[in-house]
Amino acid sequence: MIPATFEYHRPDSVPGAISLLQQHGDDARVVAGGHSLIPMMKLRMAAPGHLIDLQGIADLRGVEVGDTIRIGALTTQSEILAHAGLAEAAPILIEAARQIADPQVRNLGTLGGNVANGDPGNDMPALMMCLDASFALAGPDGTREVAAREFYEAPYVTAREEEEILTAVSFARPPRGHAYEKQKRKIGDYATAAAAVLIAADGGRVTSASVAMTNLADVPVFSAAAGAALVGTDCGPDAVRTAVAAMQGDIDPVEDNRGPVEFKRHVAGVILARAIARAWSRA
Amino acid sequence: MKDLPDSEERRANLKGLGCARKRVEDARFTQGKGNYVDDIKLPGMLFGDFVRSPYAHARVKSIDAAAALALPGVVAVLTAKDLEPLGLHWMPTLAGDKQMVLADGKVLFQGQEVAFVVATDRYIAADAVELVEVDYEDLPVVVDPFKAQEPDAPVLREDLEGVTEGAHGPRRHHNHIFTWEQGDAAGTTAAIDASEVIAEETIYYHRTHPCPLETCGCVASMDKINGKLTVYGTFQAPHVVRTVASLLSGIDEHNIRVVSPDIGGGFGNKVGVYPGYVCSIVATIVTGKPVKWVEDRMENMMATAFARDYWMKGRIGATKDGRITGLHAHVTADHGAFDACADPTKFPAGFFHICTGSYDIPVAYCAVDGIYTNKAPGGVAYRCSFRVTEAAYFIERMIEILAIKLGMDAAELRRINFIRADQFPYTSALGWEYDSGDYHTAWDKALKAVDYAGLRREQAARVEAFKRGETRRLLGIGLTHFTEIVGAGPVKNCDILGMGMFDSCEIRIHPTGSAIARLGTISQGQGHATTFAQILASETGIPADKITIEEGDTDTAPYGLGTYGSRSTPVAGAATAMAGRKIRAKAQMIAAYLLEVHDNDLEWDIDRFVVKGAPERFKTMAEIAYAAYNQAIPGVEPGLEAVSYYDPPNMTYPFGAYVCVMEIDVDTGEHEIRQFYALDDCGTRINPMIIEGQVHGGLTEALAIAMGQEIAYDDMGNVRTGTLMDFFLPTAWETPNYQTDWTETPSPHHPIGAKGVGESPNVGGVPAFSNAVHDAFRAFGLTQTHMPHDHWRIWRTARDLGLHG
Ligand SMILES: Cc1cc2nc3c(=O)[nH]c(=O)nc-3n(C[C@H](O)[C@H](O)[C@H](O)COP(=O)(O)OP(=O)(O)OC[C@H]3O[C@@H](n4cnc5c(N)ncnc54)[C@H](O)[C@@H]3O)c2cc1C
DSSP: OOOOOEEEEEOOOOHHHHHHHHGGGGGGEEEOTTTHHHHHTTSOOOSSSSEEEEGOGGGOOEEEEEEEEEEETTHHHHHHHHOHHHHHHHHHHHHHEEEOHHHHHHHOHHHHHHSSOOOOSHHHHHHHHHHTTTEEEEETTTTEEHHHHHEEEHHHHEEEOOTTTEEEEEOOOOOOOEEEEEEETTTOOSEEHHHHHEEEEEEEEEEEEEEEESSSSSSEOOHHHHHHHHHTTTOHHHHHHHHHHHHHHHHOOOOOOTBBBBHHHHHHHHHHHHHHHHHHHOO | OOOOOOOOHHHHHTTOOTOOOOOHHHHTTTTTTTGGGGOOOTTTTTEEEEEEOSSSSSSEEEEHHHHHHSTTTEEEEEEEEHHHTOOEEEETTTOOOEESSSSSSSEOOOOOOOEEEESSSSSHHHHHHHOOOEEEEEEOOOTTTTGGGSTTTOOOOOGGGTTTTTTTEEEOSTTTTEEEEOHHHHHHHHHHHTTEEEEEEEEEEEOOOOOOOOOOOEEEEEETTTTTEEEEEEOOOHHHHHHHHHHHHHHGGGEEEEEOBBBBBBBTTTOOHHHHHOOOHHHHHHHHOOOOEEHHHHHHHHOOOEEEEEEEEEEEOOOTOOOOOOOEEHHHHHHHHOOOOOOOTTTTTGGGTTTTTTBSSEEEEEEEEEOOSSHHHHHHEETTTTTTHHHHHHHHHHHHHHHHHOOOOOHHHHHHHHOOOGOOOEEEETSOEEOOHHHHHHHHHHHHHTTHHHHHHHHHHHHHHEEEEEEEEEEEEEEEEEEOOBBBOOTTTTTEEEEEOOOEEEEEETTTTTTEEOOOOOOOSSHHHHHHHHHHHHHHHHOGGGGGEEEEBBTTTTTOOSSSSOOIIIIHHHHHHHHHHHHHHHHHHHHHHHTTTTTEEEEEEETTEEOOOOOEEEHHHHHHHHHHSSSTTTTTTTSOEEEEOOOSSOOBBEEEEEEEEEEEEEOOOOOEEEEEEEEEBBBSSSSSHHHHHHHHHHHHHHHHHHOOOOOOBTOOOSOOOOOOTTTTOOEEEEEEOEEEEOOOOOOOSTTBBBOOOOOOHHHHHHHHHHHHHHHHGGGGGGEEEEESOOOOHHHHHHTTTTOOO
16 A cells, blocks of 8 residues: 655646656656545556646636636535535536545545546546536647547546646536436445436426436446437426436446446436436426 | 541542543543554664465465565565574464465465565565565465365365364365364254244355454564563454464563554454564564564455354244244354464354354254365454354344244244243353343333334335335334353363463552552453443542553563453453452451451441441541551551452353344335444443443444445455455444443352443344344345345345335
């Protein structure tokens, strides 16, 4: 549980961090809250020769709440939970953040690290897909935006280039109907299955719906079909059944200590149905 | 005339027996001022770390340490070859087997110690571990104790090739360790065969781990000038470690000092002797420098002693109206690669034969087969007396299963079969003499407290609602009435490596009326410094606040067998009371001299001797202590000290009645504990607050074990639960509210009637939680499903019963 030797860097600007990444290539990793990376280093599953700490970069902080919501990469889960503007504008973020780990982890773990990590167990990636968020990536050639729904390629493999830094996450103010439903074995555990659902409604009918699932495939899963199945319905039992069936077609869980595939599929269905019900009740 | 404080006030001032005295340890612990092994830093100290096997079974073809030795700061890399000339490449286990200290030709479990790296700092040691190259050739792995017994199963212990006589009798297979039997086999089978109703079931108590917050470790320091070896370590039995260290190393025992500093939880994990201790001692002798070794969490769970892993096949007979006629048990015990159980020597399956529980069963038989597999060694008593939790789980499940077979209420079935209060002392069919108990009273109190009849009505209504599709939650009522056997134990039949399991206390009263007492036990969170002072306060009249309790340093404490198996209060607590009585006897002579009366003219009154019939004439213990050091008293030696070594005449038998009310979601497998009622009878209650704390802690461990905690292996012998992400350690979030209660049935043979309580909640809690899960599904035809009852397993039970529609 002791990491291998590494050099520690603490740049104070995004360009400074990028130039360090350029200099050290794949021997370098950035660290934000450290609550995914450092455990892996302690297990020596990751052994970067250079650790570039982002905590000195003021530009990566800050939350802006307007029609669009923009959250700096270094914003911690605790800061999200304490932010009154976010609670009003995007309560789903609060509901999800509260279900991540425990206060100690949330005090250090950042939104940027959570979405950049590329672990299908992280909760924020599916939520960001559900929100149709976009990630700002700053690299040697400037900044580009990548949609969360396009970002995740394989476990720990994302659209982020090695020399890029994720600087912020932004998304449009979501509809009122929302739920993040998560089953876990205990506090501090990743999801057995989790569902993010956003629903907009008008006159007792769903006008738009978005569904994404956590830890049920090797990447977070956005289920366009599940969302589509709800549109135009009143989220009654048939609609929910159709949405769940559609979601089942998009996930691909594997057996682990949380249980066998059949169990995970069953729970995914139950969790999604509950999330839809709760989101509908708030829509 | 002196102002006489009234007796109530004087008694309260003592904070003796029965007082909910605050724990004196906590001021230190809650401020982070404890002193644990890892806090010990000696000048020039080196650090050890292990190269461990990634394989569960493999031949070690070669070990190349050259690259590691070339790393600046690396002092030595020890392998079995280096230990062999000292005869230390293997070591004896407490169970009569032997165990590799470092891999000798092969490895037998994942995480086994292969080489010991010693370096000038902890980080260099960790880096050097990566540089040691070990060439393995993998061998077939067996992790299933039944497959291990097949004729062509791989031979695990080549060192035992051809050895047909083990430490506990004949071995009938190359992976067989022992068969141990108790009771009347033929009589039991005949009685059950002739019964009107017979229930049979196999009950698995899965492998788990005590997982104390502080892992195991030590600092060994050889002083080459005076030839004295000091070992600081996380030892639950420091004196035994000293004796073993002397026998193994050849160093005279007086030249070894073993110190257990503050210990952050033990739960049985810290009873045994581990390779890390041996290697640290060798390394300090070789280098002449102190050597520290502290394992990390993963090493702790992978390589140091596990608990349970018992496959228990039961057969129970009864009359139609529920009188039990006989109990038959056969256990397949998975001991892993070496038999490193920590049981009294003559009991290879501990006290499993307490498995008749709280019931008056006319005839019984149990047999245990110990088996080698490619898993970590151990088999310790995780917060229980030796194999008592397994036994309690077994009988409390068998009772439930019999109730199902009889179509009877499980509470009523228990009541019918309880040993009655007038039957104590009671000799069980498997040979134990239960000291005292009043089970019916406790049971009735418990059932009344939870409104048992009301719960059953609610449950029946819930089942109907479920069948109508109105709810997806079931209600389980988990009952347990357990009887423990703790306080090992009488020297005539209990020993550890030949050392009789007595315990000890030495008291010195200081001239100004305060005192220090030292014991052969060692607290790991039990609060000995608080409670033992209370025993002494009541015995000697010196306020508990003026008594220092010290344990754990073999240079100062009297010899004792340590703390585990709830033996501290039954044995060392008794020694403490007896030593206190010796103090009082001498004090009486001194008081008689001072008051110029005959000894027999005095009587003891809380904190003083009073002349009978003349209450204004007295000497307080403080005055007597002063006189003991300041006055020449004819015929009485100066000073006021006493030592007592206590050999208990019998064990003690605490008991309790627990009820767990649990809601279960059949779709997700999640549970919610709505109520947990725990009535404990531990005899005389020394400190009710500490008892309650012990019960809370033990129940929480029981919750963990029953509902999720396990050490699981895959078929290749890889540990699947090596971190706290997968190994369930409950936090406040998962922990329910507990409702504690008590009855008080003193032990007739213990000087103050106390029995021991620290482990009861684990022993009784596990079946209570598990029975609640089973009970929830009883209406749908479930008889047995194995722990741990985590989400997916509960879900599977529901699916198998067709509850997912
Ligand atoms: C006990 C425990 C329980 C947990 N449970 C959960 C849970 O239930 N749900 C959950 O979602 N998470 C959980 N986590 C993970 C936690 O939320 C992490 O904090 C989070 O995954 C990563 O954020 P971080 O800021 O700590 O990133 P770090 O650990 O610092 O980095 C993670 C990865 O992202 C990269 N990275 C970080 N920031 C950037 C950036 N700005 N640009 C580019 N790359 C970057 C790093 O190089 C690294 O590869 C748990 C962690 C622990 C220790």
